[in-house]
Amino acid sequence: MQVARVSSAMVAFLCLAYGLSASQSPPSPKFDPAAVARGEQLLKAECGFCHGGNARGGSGGPDLTRSAIVQEDENGKQLGAFLRVGRDDKGMPKFEFTEPQISDLATFLHSAIYLAANRSLYKILDILVGDPKAGEAFFNGAGQCRSCHSPDGDLKDVGAKYDPVTLQGRLLMPRTGGPPGTPAYRYPNAVKVTITLPSGESVTGALVRLTDFEVTLYEAAASGQMRSWLRNGDVPKVVVTDPLQAHMDMLKKWTDADMHNMTAYLASLK
């Protein structure tokens, strides 16, 4: 629900754009992969008929990853005690598992719960469902992409440069640029601002901040420094331009189908 998560999602997005993993979560528990695999096999063999092969419920048995008993369990302790007794009234027989088996089963279930609960670990699936030909037609036609971009110029081999998810993100909003930690006002396509002082002097740079009370820009070429002015109504004169205005305007126009087709087309440029 929370606003703070928006910015962490943005961090995740920026990190992803550079092929890094987002690291806003506390240290993650370590699950022994061999124990997880053994637990999964045991679950499929002994519990799967009722609780499903992935423990999310099956023919009559509840979802174990949502079970309070499992979620509250500590390393198989409570789970083991439960399994030894069963729950006759609900049709749950008792099981004579060995201690190592209970430990494996608990490790598998806790690992599955951990993967569900930590969305920074979610893996985006294969998103290349679009039609590259339709994407190319959109590029040359309705999308008006041709007016700024070319498959032989700035987009040459773009499909080799980015994975599909990054590509689709940058297709819609290619704002990021530079190595991790680069301040946004140094992005090549940061919002630009031109200040005109009462003297007639004019200064152009990347916009750092524009409020009702001040304007600050980063003058990359001329001084390599930030400059700021307090604002008093229309003085100094401030004109903001966004090099990505066409992309901003497109956000309201995209259909998901056009977007998927364009992603497929760009992914084919390699």
Add this chain to the structure above:
Amino acid sequence: MRINNAVARGFANLGVIGVVSVTVLGQGQMLDPALLTKPPIDAWPTYHGDYSGRRYSTLKQIDTSNVKTLTLAWVYRLNASRANAILGGEGPDTPPAGIGNPTVKSTPLMVSGVMYVSAPDHVWALDARTGRELWHFAWKTRGGDHIGNRGVGMYGHWLYFLTPDNFFVSLDAATGKERWHHEVASMKREYFATNAPIIIGRRVIIGVSGDALDVPGYLEARDPDTGALVWRWNTTPRPGEPGAETWPNEDAMVHGGGMPWLPGTYDPELNLYYFGTGNPQPVLTGQSRAGDNLYTCSIVALNPDTGKMVWHYQVTPHDTHDWDAAQTPVLFDGVIDGKPRKLIAQANRNGHFFVLDRVNGQHLVTRPFIDSLNWTQDINAKGQPIGNPAKEASVAGTLVSPNTGGATNWPPPSFNPDTGLLYVGTSQTFSLYYLTDTDPRPQGWAAAERNLANLGSALKAIDYKTGQVRWSRPLAVGPTGSTGGAMGLLSTAGGLLFGNDGGGNFVAYDAATGKPLWHAGLGTNTNNGPQTFMLDGRQFVVVGAGDAVYAFALQQ
């Protein structure tokens, strides 16, 4: 009979009023049940200042003509050190890794010249005249999500607050010493707690939080003396209960989420407590929970004595975008279609503004308050926006506005009865929603989000009668476009609206026009609801930004 009931409720409300009476009342005003819908002027005794959630003060020492001379009175920077703190809690001596520095997302209370500020694991008592620390209580946490704490509640001499590791704690307000604590939810099931307790009579109302796993939400009333459970209201039905027909099966409804993240509002005359419930679980996909999913994403009216629901109105049937309805439901009286009414209004995270009759939940107004919305198919006869199934998360990605953060969020709005306007901070974000869990029984969030851009944040003033935006003030712009959005707000009889500008300034706006009249460059956006009170004849305006609390008053 009616009067007797009102008198009885006046006594029942003694918990809050008794505290205020030390400095404000004392002459029998506690018998006036309307008192709690009028903001007290020399105290801020509950999360919203009063029960109405309007965050409107009748104070006008500071007004549009003199606000230019508003100046800093004091600053308090949160001191999270456990050294010299009164310690409580069951966690280790060294805090678990991953817990950042605390920020002020709470609305502090101010009673009898003492301010009570909270952040996750911490409560500080400050001298409200000087901002100096009187005592500091630090909770040794076991963990839990430390995203925010909305505030403390007060009854008589006692304070109440919730911790990220799900303890309901009571302190002696005079000394900061702990009275007792009770565990109210399971940390292992990814519950945590952010809510500010609201005290109604002898009910301390608290709610649980959490959306990482598919666990059920609930609201509780607890006893102010012992902390014992009085009633619990589940935000989703159990099999056979009304509302169960809006879920496909028992598993879906008892794991259906609906967290009551935020404190609600209260009408003493109707004796109804109003609050918004959270989104259904799994968060970003509905494939395992066909139906409307009551009572998630709903405004709910409960009898606070019994915990029984009186009415509900669902603002987002079958939500699949994390747009909970926890935003403050604001209470005021007004005239709609020529008829005087007791109203309740909410500017919802889904981008729509709602007005209902708070006696019975009858729908009156629905209107979008941002332009970029692209997820709705229709607004039905009951005024509910109905989602377009094509705008749910998909494997290849779905472009949706707004993002999961919504058109607005938890920071409290303000309603000004002088202007008839509800003020709210808004943004017009776009995100890609990727379905990552295609199992027929998905878990948790079940989808990933990639934020793209914001077509424009603005502070907006909404006419409650029509839902039309009367004025809109664009917020700051940075190198990636518009910044800021949801913000805590306060309006006053001095014609002022206090909020931020999305660019690190705390601003006093003209409440009628949105013109900025005064600002203070705090360097970071305010992140709580501003408050005001009179102390020693001086009106203070207090706000939190980052890890500091700032108090302003007119130059003397």
